Structure formats: structure tokens, C-alpha cells
Amino acid sequence: MAKNLVFLVVSAVIAAFSVELVSAQDKAEGKKIYLTYCAACHGESGKGDGLAAGSMAVKPADHTNGEVMNKQSDQFLFDIISKGGAAVQKSPMMPGWGGQLKENQIRDVVAYIRSLATPPYKPPKQ
Numbered sequence: 001m002a003k004n005l006v007f008l009v010v011s012a013v014i015a016a017f018s019v020e021l022v023s024a025q026d027k028a029e030g031k032k033i034y035l036t037y038c039a040a041c042h043g044e045s046g047k048g049d050g051l052a053a054g055s056m057a058v059k060p061a062d063h064t065n066g067e068v069m070n071k072q073s074d075q076f077l078f079d080i081i082s083k084g085g086a087a088v089q090k091s092p093m094m095p096g097w098g099g100q101l102k103e104n105q106i107r108d109v110v111a112y113i114r115s116l117a118t119p120p121y122k123p124p125k126q
């Protein structure tokens with residue numbers, strides 16, 4: 001009985017630790033990609049103040065603003081990043097990245113964008 005309990009506690013700790021590890025990895029990868037491909041327009045801190053954004057008719061959103069960003073579904077973020085603004089009836093100034101980035105890289109970027117939001121993003125309960 002006590003042995004089972006120890007086993008349960010140990011596996012719970014390992015499971016929690018590996019989940020944390022995986023999501024930290026995703027965010028770190030996503031951040032690299034964001035700084036490389038996205039910061040020119042979205043800004044290094046994601047506030048939509050990148051160098052190229054100044055002259056645009058439709059400005060990128062502030063990715064640190066949870067009030068705005070938390071309303072967007074993961075699917076919407078994935079689609080606009082992968083296919084570009086025009087494909088989702090948004091500004092064509094947002095390029096599509098499906099050609100350069102693999103699906104899992106786009107998911108990493110979405111995880112990174114989520115981590116910028118204040119108030120923090122809470123995934124919908126399934």
C-alpha cells in the first residue's frame with residue numbers, strides 16, 4: 001500500500017517535470033523563430049512595434065496584450081502564421097510562413113506568443 005503511494009507520487013512528479021520541460025523547450029524554440037522571422041514587424045518584445053510596422057496601414061496587434069490575444073484560438077494563430085493574413089481575411093502584409101516553417105515550429109511560435117500575454121492565456125477546457 002505505502003509502496004503504491006510512493007510509486008504514484010514519484011510518477012506524478014516525473015510527469016509534471018517532463019510536461020514543464022517540453023513546454024519550456026517549445027517556447028525557447030518559438031522565441032528564436034520569432035526573433036528571426038517576426039520581430040521586424042511584430043517587434044522584439046511582440047508589442048507590434050517592429051521597424052517595418054511603422055509604415056503599414058494595418059498594424060500588427062500587441063502580442064503582449066492578453067485582452068486581445070487570448071480571444072484568438074490556437075487554430076486561428078496557426079492559420080494566420082502558416083497561410084498569411086490574406087488567407088484569413090486579414091491584412092496581406094502578414095506573410096504566410098508555411099513554406100519556411102514546419103508545423104511543429106509554428107506550434108512552438110504559437111506557444112511563445114501565448115507566453116507573452118498579460119493577463120496570462122488559459123487554454124479552453126476540453
Ligand code: HEC
Nearest residue numbers: 037038041058059060061077081085090091093094097109
Ligand atoms: C512584414 C511584416 C510581418 C512579418 C515579418 C510578420 N508579420 Fe505577423 N502580422 C503582420 C501584420 C501587418 C499583421 C496584422 C494583420 C491584420 O490584423 O490584418 C500580422 C498579424 C499577425 C498575427 C495575428 C495577430 C496580430 O498581430 O494582428 C499573428 C499571430 C502573427 N502576425 C504572427 C506572426 C509570426 C509568428 C511571424 C513570424 C513567423 C510574423 N507574424 C511575421 C505583419 C508581419
